[in-house]
Amino acid sequence: ALYRAKADGGDRASVFDINMQESLRKNNELSLAMHNSVINRDFCIYLQPKQNQNEQLIGAEALVRWVHPKLGVLAPDAFIKMAEETNAILPIGNLVLERSCEQLKLWQLEESTQHLQLSVNLSAKQIWQSTFYQDIINIVEAYDIDHSKLILEVTESVLIQDVNDATEKLEKLRNYGIRISLDDFGTGYSSLNYLRSLPLDEIKIDRSFIQDVAQDTQAQVMVKSILDLAESFHLKVVSEGVETREQIEVLRKLGNTFYQGYFFSKPLPINEFHEKYLKNKES
Numbered sequence: 001a002l003y004r005a006k007a008d009g010g011d012r013a014s015v016f017d018i019n020m021q022e023s024l025r026k027n028n029e030l031s032l033a034m035h036n037s038v039i040n041r042d043f044c045i046y047l048q049p050k051q052n053q054n055e056q057l058i059g060a061e062a063l064v065r066w067v068h069p070k071l072g073v074l075a076p077d078a079f080i081k082m083a084e085e086t087n088a089i090l091p092i093g094n095l096v097l098e099r100s101c102e103q104l105k106l107w108q109l110e111e112s113t114q115h116l117q118l119s120v121n122l123s124a125k126q127i128w129q130s131t132f133y134q135d136i137i138n139i140v141e142a143y144d145i146d147h148s149k150l151i152l153e154v155t156e157s158v159l160i161q162d163v164n165d166a167t168e169k170l171e172k173l174r175n176y177g178i179r180i181s182l183d184d185f186g187t188g189y190s191s192l193n194y195l196r197s198l199p200l201d202e203i204k205i206d207r208s209f210i211q212d213v214a215q216d217t218q219a220q221v222m223v224k225s226i227l228d229l230a231e232s233f234h235l236k237v238v239s240e241g242v243e244t245r246e247q248i249e250v251l252r253k254l255g256n257t258f259y260q261g262y263f264f265s266k267p268l269p270i271n272e273f274h275e276k277y278l279k280n281k282e283s
């Protein structure tokens with residue numbers, strides 16, 4: 001295609017070519033920087049609070065950030081895709097889990113914070129590793145945490161490879177006491193099937209449903225159906241991306257009791273999270 005464009009006589013091809021090279025160069029640079037950052041452990045977690053129906057803090061979700069030596073703090077959109085492609089997500093995922101268990105351990109030392117749960121996102125790539133189950137157990141045991149306070153968030157993407165394998169591994173973790181949550185619920189192709197096959201404790205209704213729930217009665221019907229379904233499967237339901245008071249009111253009326261979103265707080269660095277939510281509670 002490049003050759004033909006050139007033969008047509010335009011400068012387009014070379015401009016295209018240069019843009020391609022430029023973006024390839026940037027990608028190589030980023031992937032090299034990521035490689036170095038994995039070695040230097042330049043990754044941290046931000047915490048986004050999770051609230052119950054009384055708007056009390058019940059826990060948080062750990063969201064990875066890359067503390068890039070030159071560019072500063074980067075959100076997952078800027079690097080997760082590449083991390084998955086290069087398998088850097090494997091050491092990064094372990095790091096996130098270590099940081100999360102470290103935090104859980106600290107909470108569990110204080111009576112006022114003992115009850116808090118922490119949710120950690122898993123990449124499908126992690127789950128597909130043959131060492132996955134043991135990797136998780138090793139970290140959990142090293143930090144000696146209460147298993148039931150750790151929630152692992154998975155998406156349907158874990159199942160595109162080997163449903164039985166993923167189900168078996170998650171089942172083992174669940175038997176060990178760790179909780180399993182299905183993230184981005186409603187966005188995949190067959191969310192309903194996964195409700196049946198996956199060992200789950202919780203589902204998280206995707207932000208796209210929550211966005212319209214205050215104005216749109218169809219969105220309300222959808223959310224209500226998801227809540228009914230979850231109830232019959234004995235699953236907790238968290239609404240993601242709650243941004244307004246109206247959304248909370250509507251969700252509460254529909255029967256939903258757990259919320260996460262900018263309305264309460266965006267994800268915060270750990271120290272800011274403590275400053276905002278736990279300061280006057282800690283002795």
Ligand code: C2E
Nearest residue numbers: 063064075076096121122123241242243260261262263267
């Ligand atoms: P997610 O797991 O669905 O996480 C929720 C994302 O929505 C977070 O973005 C959060 O900041 C954002 N969010 C929360 N509340 C609101 C809201 O009210 N409005 C809007 N517009 N957005 C809200 P973030 O931190 O940029 O993370 C993006 C995605 O990156 C996550 O989506 C998750 O899929 C992935 N991710 C984050 N941390 C990890 C990790 O440690 N490992 C893996 N494998 N993936 C991660």
Ligand code: CA
Nearest residue numbers: 061121153183
């Ligand atoms: Ca998540």
Ligand code: CA
Nearest residue numbers: 183184204240
């Ligand atoms: Ca989500």
Ligand code: CA
Nearest residue numbers: 155183184206
């Ligand atoms: Ca997502």
